[in-house]
Amino acid sequence: MSKPDLSVEIAGITFRNPVMTASGTFGYGEEFADYVDLESIGAIITKGLSIKPKAGNPTPRIQETTGGMLNAIGLQNVGIEAFVEHKVPFLRTVSTPVIVNFFGNTVEEYAELAERLDRIPEVTGVEINISCPNVKHGGIVFGTDPKAAYSVVKAVREATIKPVIAKLSPNVTDIVEMAWACADAEADALSLINTLTGMAIDVKRRRPVLANVTGGLSGPAVKPVALRMVWQVARAVKIPVIGIGGIMSGTDALEFMLAGASAVQVGTANFLDPSAAQRIAGEMETYLEQNGIHDVKELIGALEV
Amino acid sequence: MQFKSTVISNQEVSPGYFRMRMTAPPELAGSQPGQFIMVRVRDAIDPLLRRPFGIFDVGVAESEFPGLGAATYLEMLYKVVGKGTEALSGYHHGDHVDVIAPLGAGFDLGDPEEEKILVGGGIGIAPLYYLAKTLVQHSRVRFFLGGRTRDDILCVTEFERLGVETYVSTDDGTLGDRGLVTEVMERHIRENRSRKTLYACGPMPMLKAVAEIAQRTATPCQVSLEAYMACGMGACLGCVVKGKEHSDETPDYRCVCKDGPVFAFDQLKWV
Secondary structure: OOOOEOOEEEOOEEEOOOEEEOOOOOOOOHHHOOOOOHHHOOEEEEEEEOOOOEOOOOOOOEEEEOOEEEEOOOOOEOHHHHHHHHHHHHHOOOOOOEEEEEOOOOHHHHHHHHHHHHOOOOOOEEEEEOOOOOOOOOOHHHHOOHHHHHHHHHHHHHHOOOOEEEEOOOOOOOHHHHHHHHHHOOOOEEEEOOOEEEEOEEOOOOEEOOOOOEEEEEOHHHHHHHHHHHHHHHHHOOOOEEEEOOOOOHHHHHHHHHOOOOEEEEOOHHHHOOOHHHHHHHHHHHHHHHOOOOEHHHHOOOOOO | OEEEEEEEEEEEEEOOEEEEEEEOOHHHHHOOOOOEEEEEOOOOOOOOOOEEEEOOEEEEEEOOOOOOOEEEEEEEEEEOOOHHHHHHHOOOOOOEEEEEEEEOEOOOOOOOOOEEEEEEEHHHHOOHHHHHHHHOOOOOEEEEEEEOOHHHOOOHHHHHHOOOEEEEEEOOOOOOEEOOHHHHHHHHHHHOOOOEEEEEEOOHHHHHHHHHHHHHOOOOEEEEOOOOOOOOOOOOOOOEEEEOOOOOOOOOEEEOOOOOEEEEHHHEOOO
16 A cells, blocks of 8 residues: 555645644754654744743743643743744754744734744744733733634734634633634634643642742643543634644544544653654554555544544 | 663662663763763653753773673763652663763863862762763862762762762761861862862752852852753753843843753852
């Protein structure tokens, strides 16, 4: 049998396979170049970007939990100018699509950044972060109120012709309502989930472990929640959904595809296995070969309930 | 680079402290003192993240297997503090671990003519042995080693075997001088006026004290920091420390994993 087709198409972009690297877990790509063949993954999604550089939260910022990790980095990033000057030249050398995750403090800032990213040819698409739980502004405020989410996505939509993905927070009562708001505002795709708000306590000191008190939980521990939300959202909207949450293996990725995801993002797994995205794409291919499936697209939403 | 390593030995050198020797690819012999490794303890999700360890030693030795000739080995010295190190402490000869190494920026070896002063506190001596081994080839090396109690004083004989003059102090006086190692070290600096560079690794209060002494005595000083990390390669930004320019208005965070773990003391903000 010929090699199975792993390519997927989202918002007019063809990805060689459905495995992308989740924002904030893969730096700006260059950090991982020695460990993973960047040409073998579906897309690189870069660390959340803002107009001005952002310092992030005080330390400690991370803590391992059972089957997961908490982080409260607080969106530390270099800002758009340094991104263009220092990060884009490397990204130019890679043929893999680059999706820039970004955020702002106000709707106007989101629009301004989208407009500036629109002018960078190396940027294939953008992912709107309205879901970071670790900062007061520039994220969760817009990600928990459907009207606010609508206005941000709409403003970004009008500011760029590049594909727009809205990244959703699980920290809401009804994620489908948020998905509808973003789809109504003409997002091209949705990615979910961002981290779940959690905390860890040091019993010796009777203090929270993280300086920020709470952080975002990621890793295998969140996978069942993520799968459920992807399944709910994928059947409720017409635009493609990208599944994120504790994907460690090809099997995990396939579960998300069956639940309705057109692609997946690998996050925490990059930290413990820097070649995780490449490995997971390989494992998906093996699964297709072994099961006589010619095209990975056949699996999208193929879950029988 | 990422590689599968075979445990050669894993000995408890003092209660709760282990020294593990493992196989490594030949390229590792070129590691700089002060660089570190990330170890994935198990191919499982608990513990989930890799654990960072300083390179205690790296070298080439006759293989334990007859006929295989010389092979590169890597050693780490670690204290059992949580479930990752607890699991590691149960590893035996022949077990495997997944390693990424070498990572980070190591020590600057400085001018061979000057005296080198190494200061280590507890498990903070881990990266100083390989540093001492490298430095003694060209320079005079003195090592000031401190701990809470005698059980925290590790590998003195190994340092002495390198020809390093070693000074020990413990908080409770159970071994060596009673008191802080930094006080003994400062006395030495003041009494011997020759040119020196300080190298330190240990708990933060000790490093702060060393940095203050370096400042007061105008002695160049490099410190190796320990930090909780997720990735070890500058992506997660979990392990940052404040750089010298840091303020709320002008953030200056440095990644311990990528910009360090070794920093010139005057590159960091100590308050």
